[in-house]
Amino acid sequence: ASTASPSTSLARWRGFKRPADARHLANEVDGESVDAMAEAVAAAYPRLSHRYYALKAKVLGKPKLDQWDRNAPIETGRPRRFDWLEGRELVLSSFGDLGGEFADRAGRFFDQPWIDGQARPGKQSGAYCHPVTANRHPYVFLNYMGERRDVLTLAHELGHAVHNTLAADQGTLLADTPLTLAETASIFAEGLTFDRLLLAAPKKERLGLLAGRIEDGLNTVVRQIAFHRFETRFHDERITGEVSAERIGQIWLEEMGASLGPAVELNAGYEHWWSYVSHFVHSPFYVYAYAFGDLLVAALMEARRADPEGFTPLYRELLAGGGTRTYVEALKPFGLNPRDPAFWRAGCGRLERLIDEFEAAVAS
Numbered sequence: 001a002s003t004a005s006p007s008t009s010l011a012r013w014r015g016f017k018r019p020a021d022a023r024h025l026a027n028e029v030d031g032e033s034v035d036a037m038a039e040a041v042a043a044a045y046p047r048l049s050h051r052y053y054a055l056k057a058k059v060l061g062k063p064k065l066d067q068w069d070r071n072a073p074i075e076t077g078r079p080r081r082f083d084w085l086e087g088r089e090l091v092l093s094s095f096g097d098l099g100g101e102f103a104d105r106a107g108r109f110f111d112q113p114w115i116d117g118q119a120r121p122g123k124q125s126g127a128y129c130h131p132v133t134a135n136r137h138p139y140v141f142l143n144y145m146g147e148r149r150d151v152l153t154l155a156h157e158l159g160h161a162v163h164n165t166l167a168a169d170q171g172t173l174l175a176d177t178p179l180t181l182a183e184t185a186s187i188f189a190e191g192l193t194f195d196r197l198l199l200a201a202p203k204k205e206r207l208g209l210l211a212g213r214i215e216d217g218l219n220t221v222v223r224q225i226a227f228h229r230f231e232t233r234f235h236d237e238r239i240t241g242e243v244s245a246e247r248i249g250q251i252w253l254e255e256m257g258a259s260l261g262p263a264v265e266l267n268a269g270y271e272h273w274w275s276y277v278s279h280f281v282h283s284p285f286y287v288y289a290y291a292f293g294d295l296l297v298a299a300l301m302e303a304r305r306a307d308p309e310g311f312t313p314l315y316r317e318l319l320a321g322g323g324t325r326t327y328v329e330a331l332k333p334f335g336l337n338p339r340d341p342a343f344w345r346a347g348c349g350r351l352e353r354l355i356d357e358f359e360a361a362v363a364s
C-alpha cells in the first residue's frame with residue numbers, strides 16, 4: 001500500500017495543482033470551501049469530540065475510553081417503539097414545523113399511497129426514494145419495524161420525496177440536484193424529526209438518545225474530516241517520494257489523536273487502522289463529502305433557529321431550484337457563504353449544542 005499512489009501521479013499529469021482537485025471538480029465543489037470546512041472542524045475538535053469522549057468515559061465509569069468503546073451504546077433500557085401511525089404523525093408534524101405546504105406534500109405520499117413501508121417476507125432490505133420523471137411523483141421504499149431509527153428513515157426518505165415534488169417544475173433535465181445539495185432535504189427532515197423525538201423523550205431516555213445522535217454526528221463530521229486531513233497529508237508527502245507503512249501509521253496516529261483527544265486511548269495496533277478505510281484506496285478524497293452534506297444542513301438548521309418564519313420561503317426556493325443553481329448560489333439568499341470558515345463553524349454549533357445537553361443530562 002505504501003508504494004503505489006496512482007491518483008497522486010494522475011493529478012499531476014493532468015495539471016491539477018493539488019491531488020484533491022480532481023475530486024473537487026467531479027463533486028462540483030471548490031477546494032476553498034473544503035479547506036474552510038476542514039479548518040473549522042479541526043478548530044472545533046476540543047469543543048466537540050474531546051469534550052464528548054471525556055463525558056462518555058465518565059458515564060462508563062472509566063478514566064479513559066479505549067478506542068473500541070467510542071461507539072459503545074450507553075442505553076440499557078428497552079427502546080421505545082412507534083407504530084406506523086405514530087411514526088407518520090411524528091414525521092408529518094416535523095414537516096409541519098416548516099409550514100403547512102411541507103406537511104401537505106409529505107402527507108400525500110401516505111394518502112395515495114406512494115410509500116411501500118411494510119416489512120414482509122421476501123422484500124428487499126434498505127430504504128430509498130425513487131424518482132421517475134419530473135412530471136410523475138417518486139416512490140418511497142423502506143422497511144418500517146417501529147424502531148426510533150425507522151422513524152428517522154421515514155423522515156429522511158420523505159425529505160427526498162418532498163424535495164422531488166418541489167423541484168418538479170424545473171422539468172426532468174434540470175430537476176436533479178447537484179451532489180452537494182442532494183441530501184439537504186433528507187438530512188434536514190431527519191434533523192427536525194430528531195428534535196421532536198428529543199423533546200418528547202422521558203428523562204431516562206434522553207442520555208441514550210443524545211449519545212446516539214452525537215456519536216453519529218462525530219462519526220460523520222469529526223472523524224471524516226480527520227480522515228480527510230490524514231489522506232491530504234499522505235498525498236502531499238507522496239509527491240516527493242514513496243511513503244513507508246511506518247510513516248503512514250505515524251501520520252494516522254497524529255491525526256486520529258488530534259481528533260479524538262486526550263480522553264481516548266489509541267490502543268496498541270491502532271497505527272494500522274488506516275488500512276480499514278477502503279475509500280483511501282478506492283475513492284481518494286471521497287470521505288469529506290459526508291461531513292460536507294451534514295454540516296451544510298446543520299448550518300441551514302442554525303439559520304432556521306435564528307429566524308424560523310423568514311427561513312421557510314428561502315428554503316422552499318432552494319429546494320424548488322433543483323439543479324439550476326450551485327450550492328454557493330443556492331446558499332446566498334440565506335446570507336451564507338461556504339467559502340468562509342464561519343459557515344462551517346455555525347454548522348458545528350448544532351452538534352456542540354447537543355453535547356451541551358448531554359453534559360447537562362450527565363450532571364443531573
Ligand SMILES: [Zn+2]
Nearest residue numbers: 156160183186
Ligand atoms: Zn438520502
